[in-house]
Amino acid sequence: xxxxxxxxxxxxxxxxxxxxxxxxxxxxxxxxxxxxxxxxxxxxxxxxxxxxxxxxxxxxxxxxxxxxxxxxxxxxxxxxxxxxxxxxxxxxxxxxxxxxxxxxxxxxxxxxxxxxxxxxxxxxxxxxxxxxxxxxxxxxxxxxxxxxxxxxxxxxxxxxxxxxxxxxxxxxxxxxxxxxxxxxxxxxxxxxxxxxxxxxxxxxxxxxxxxxxxxxxxxxxxxxxxxxxxxxxxxxxxxxxxxxxxxxxxxxxxxxxxxxxxxxxxxxxxxxxxxx
Numbered sequence: 642x643x644x645x646x647x648x649x650x651x652x653x654x655x656x657x658x659x660x661x662x663x664x665x666x667x668x669x670x671x672x673x674x675x676x677x678x679x680x681x682x683x684x685x686x687x688x689x690x691x692x693x694x695x696x697x698x699x700x701x702x703x704x705x706x707x708x709x710x711x712x713x714x715x716x717x718x719x720x721x722x723x724x725x726x727x728x729x730x731x732x733x734x735x736x737x738x739x740x741x742x743x744x745x746x747x748x749x750x751x752x753x754x755x756x757x758x759x760x761x762x763x764x765x766x767x768x769x770x771x772x773x774x775x776x777x778x779x780x781x782x783x784x785x786x787x788x789x790x791x792x793x794x795x796x797x798x799x800x801x802x803x804x805x806x807x808x809x810x811x812x813x814x815x816x817x818x819x820x821x822x823x824x825x826x827x828x829x830x831x832x833x834x835x836x837x838x839x840x841x842x843x844x845x846x847x848x849x850x851x852x853x854x855x856x857x858x859x860x861x862x863x864x865x866x867x868x869x870x871x872x873x874x875x876x877x878x879x880x881x882x883x884x885x886x887x888x889x890x891x892x893x894x895x896x897x898x899x900x901x902x903x904x905x906x907x908x909x910x911x912x913x914x915x916x917x
């Protein structure tokens with residue numbers, strides 16, 4: 642059973658946790674690891690409160706036994722639930738280069754709490770894992786397979802009865818030699834010399850011929866379109882009566898202006914040189 646006097650080494654850890662929370666609360670209160678520090682402090686404080694009540698109690702033996710059971714359960718819960726979670730988060734903090742000293746301090750506090758609880762509490766029960774179950778099953782199979790009562794002939798008979806098929810060589814197939822002969826053949830290209838290319842002058846001539854042929858084809862297409870549409874070459878369409886009148890008035894105006902200019906020029910010269 643846990644005694645209240647054996648938990649006295651946990652009392653100096655509470656002021657350290659209180660100062661730590663007071664110092665880093667404003668800076669690290671939003672971080673994921675900081676919420677485990679108040680959990681650790683709360684669990685230690687409740688454990689120490691139970692131990693002080695147990696020491697100062699003057700009740701009957703049954704009440705004292707009930708308090709001791711409660712204290713033991715709380716210590717087991719602290720060792721099995723709180724310390725592993727805190728260690729996981731604090732070890733990640735210690736691996737970080739930015740806040741490594743804080744993580745090392747918290748891991749040291751966890752180590753101190755764990756050592757005190759291990760000295761008081763019994764060792765935790767061993768839980769059978771999958772690996773241990775597999776090892777026990779394999780040992781049982783080995784023990785049954787290595788039975789001393791079975792003779793060697795019986796074991797050999799059980800091995801021989803397992804049908805694994807028959808071995809067939811490749812030479813037994815009729816197509817095997819043909820495949821070998823085909824694989825031994827080498828590929829010989831038809832012509833090893835590179836294809837001949839035309840000279841630059843010949844290429845220019847070919848391009849010019851192609852352009853001429855393209856131009857002739859375009860001209861033929863234009864002529865065919867004009868014939869289909871009903872036009873006669875490049876001649877404009879015939880004019881109507883109103884258009885003819887407008888052109889006649891324009892031409893008459895141009896003639897009158899030219900005549901007036903000639904008359905004016907003749908009048909000037911006649912006035913200057915008329916006396917001669």
